[in-house]
Amino acid sequence: MDFDYSPKTKALQARVLQFMDEHIYPAEAEYARELAAHTAAGRRWTPLPVIERLKQQAREAGLWNLFLPQDTAEIAGYQGAGLTNQEYAPLSEIMGRVPWASEVFNCSAPDTGNMETIARYGSEELKARWLKPLLEGEIRSAFAMTEPEVASSDATNICTRITRDGDDYVINGHKWWISGAADPRCKVFIVMGKTDPEAPRHSQQSMIVVPADTPGIRIVRPLTVFGYDDAPHGHVEMFFENVRVPASNILLGEGRGFEIAQGRLGPGRIHHCMRTIGLAERALELMCKRTSERVAFGKPIAAQTVTQERIAEARCKIDMARLLTLKAAWLMDTAGNKVARTEIAMIKVVAPKMACEVIDWAIQAHGGGGMSDDFPLAYAYTLVRTLRFADGPDEVHRNAIAKWELGKHGSYGRHAETPVTRGS
Structure with missing residues (x-):
């Protein structure tokens, strides 16, 4: 390695x-x-x-x-x-x-x-219509999965219905925490919902492409995150009410939603975790600069033992999270997402938790200014705290990691599934 x-x-x-x-x-x-x-x-x-x-x-x-x-x-x-x-x-x-x-x-x-x-x-038609403008940066998109009525940490709970009606599918559902949906550049959604509630548990869900200007899409409100609305990106609560799209907009086929999610979430979690490590790294730099410049009780704050302990711990934690994330990326490249599933789940737990702690220490080191918008720390904290839910809450990933670990020593957990949860 x-x-x-x-x-x-x-x-x-x-x-x-x-x-x-x-x-x-x-x-x-x-x-x-x-x-x-x-x-x-x-x-x-x-x-x-x-x-x-x-x-x-x-x-x-x-x-x-x-x-x-x-x-x-x-x-x-x-x-x-x-x-x-x-x-x-x-x-x-x-x-x-x-x-x-x-x-x-x-x-x-x-x-x-x-x-x-x-x-x-x-399909080739969908790629021609949506992929090229996305790659060119001409439009933006959203992923509609999470729902307020159910615990979306268990993706089998998703209850939005995608019902076949002749040559169309009709979508009805209530979603929230849909990132980027209020952006006027958002021109297309990928929506997850149930096409067959009677099918086996992991064959009920499908994903479908929905143009943002389709009648029946209704945005209710932007959602705040610790007081921030995150505009111009942000998250919204929204409804799909008798939204009708061509049957050809279904991705891969009915009942393939979980299969698609597995392919989608692995690289996404690597990206999220590395961006989070970047935020933590910058927070540590700001903490070092601030504590070196400010004097309290007759000496620089950087000379205080508690400050030095936190700086040292931050350095250790950031590097450990980075190495674990790189290991997960390496395994995905060399052995595939399925083999790397434990490492992918581990980094999703480790990186946001680490960044929350490091950014919190940096806020403390900045005093009252750390809580204001004069520094990027308060907003950074809201972002990484949110990531402890995005792509699955810590608890879901910890349960999966524990079951896979127990599976090495007996039958329990040997066939535990990979978490498929909210994607952003």
């Missing part, structure tokens, strides 16, 4: 780092100003000009769709970066240092997962 980055990855790392230094970090203040202005004008869901400008610059720099695996790129008929999960992971970490930066490179959720899903499981 060799975790040295490939020459190709090292070269891309240098280019992405340079782009972050020259364009992303200097634009953070501009992003905040534009967001405040749009909010004051009642247009907080409108795309920000700074993002659109940076996207063009990233594209011109050749830093576009870096997430796109080579096999998916070939299916899509599109030039991808040709990176493995292990090669892309450190690039995702760099982008993750600023929460909105991934979109600049067309590497943000849920579009990345949706693009791979359509490329792998969509």
